[in-house]
Amino acid sequence: MKGTFLLAGGQLGPIARTDTRASVVKRLMALMHRAHAAGARLIVFPELALTTFFPRWYMPDQAEVDAFFETEMPNAAVQPLFDLAAKLGIGFYLGYAEKTVQGGRTRRFNTAILVDTKGRIVGKYRKIHLPGHAEPVPSYPWQHLEKRYFEVGDLGFPVWRTMGGILGMAICNDRRWPETFRVMGLQGVELVMLGYNTPAMNRMGGEAPHLRMVHHTLSIQSGAYQNGTYVCAVAKAGMEEGCLMMGGSAIVSPAGEIMAQAASLEDELILAPIDLDACQFNKTTVFNFAEHRRIEHYALITSRTGAEPPPPGDPDSEI
């Protein structure tokens, strides 16, 4: 049945800085083989899935940074994954660091691609909500220099009608922003795929560690529910170069419930049966946007970037 298939999430354990792309692609292929053997037709891999999460280091030498980027996709190291996908008839989402030349200018993005069951790239997304900072902060236990190493994505939040449904992509921190899901929801999205690399602790302190998982699940569950879409979020997990990365890869139903979740911090497959028609319940009732949204009252969302509190009021009325 169209729009009914088994979906896999292919969580990765840590990738060492010295690991070759070839070794990582072997792990991705092993996960793909297992997904296919289980009957899956689509597998979601993590953000920046081909290397260690390099924005944790400040590297003043751009050549050192660029070694983590791909200049072609597929390239020789990744081609075997594309070949296997086409051979098995399984689609995939893959995150990687993209270096490209546009109009004579070198540009770098945190990118994800969607590859269909014939091994063809059918969609590309470039991360819009880059977290972290642009300048190194020596007091942090690790850096998060995505704002230094990447440009903000320039492709918006498109969706693709492929593989029997309407599919969208996002990356990591995008999931915390309801705008991400809403822009795709307004295009009828039925499955949002998302890879992430999330440390298990806040590098700035000031936050109980258990909240990291609370916020992850809260974000993907609310995004799914409020748009009537499946969400598949897949981590790179485990102790990677001294930084513990949260796992918790999960598939969420359009009702907002977790259908499957990873239990380890290693390479792990999660699976859930998808019926894209199930998105219609929320989309046609409580979240029938045409019936209920009131865009005339939402103007600030697109006209104002930062928060602007009102001016101080009458102190007489304060508690």
Added chain:
Amino acid sequence: MKGTFLLAGGQLGPIARTDTRASVVKRLMALMHRAHAAGARLIVFPELALTTFFPRWYMPDQAEVDAFFETEMPNAAVQPLFDLAAKLGIGFYLGYAEKTVQGGRTRRFNTAILVDTKGRIVGKYRKIHLPGHAEPVPSYPWQHLEKRYFEVGDLGFPVWRTMGGILGMAICNDRRWPETFRVMGLQGVELVMLGYNTPAMNRMGGEAPHLRMVHHTLSIQSGAYQNGTYVCAVAKAGMEEGCLMMGGSAIVSPAGEIMAQAASLEDELILAPIDLDACQFNKTTVFNFAEHRRIEHYALITSRTGAEPPPPGDPDSEI
């Protein structure tokens, strides 16, 4: 300390159709007395807190509908609650059906007011996301005719700098829409107060009953977390005129965690210590809007009301 106070939610059990406003106001006053005795400085009451939830009935006679509306606030029946608030020095949020004449035209809204610790109305909100339907549907076990009996609110989502912080209001179904919280978040809101009347079952069927509470908490927790604001959501609960109303009144921290939640379907007080400065952690880090929001990619949110899926694609690429 400014912005540090004890907050109360005053959940109501069912209100019968024959109950007088005077009898309901006595119950509200009893909750207010208990809140004050506990040390609270602010208490949140439910949506449409003065009568039974009348949109469950189709009433072709407008006079019958209008009997559930208030034409003045305060009026004689409610004045004792205002007087008690001023005497005790406790603020409150109260939902009621508002009938008013504007420019010679009679208008009806689902309204909430904020009353400060001196018994003065300092804010008014009129519900924007009206759920339900405008025409009766005989097959439903009960009606939900908010779209028939109320106009869409015309006051936007303002916030008020009062009572030591930046306070906002919403009503019931508003909480399911991230736009509600975001518009207030962009104004620096630190506490969103919200009353609700939510049946424990979906009148349309097709949804597991436990999801009602899942969706309630998911909506208020994500709204709190994603904007770094406290949320206090207060129910009218219990078996009301043959319709079981979900309880679950809750106070949520700006980290998105439930701090207090009602355990009954009766009149019940919930309490939580509020420190509005705690909102700053999320507001200045992961949800520093000025740093991270990318409004150039959000255009659809305010330019498109309903969902518009892309045209059908290449069937060759489908799973």
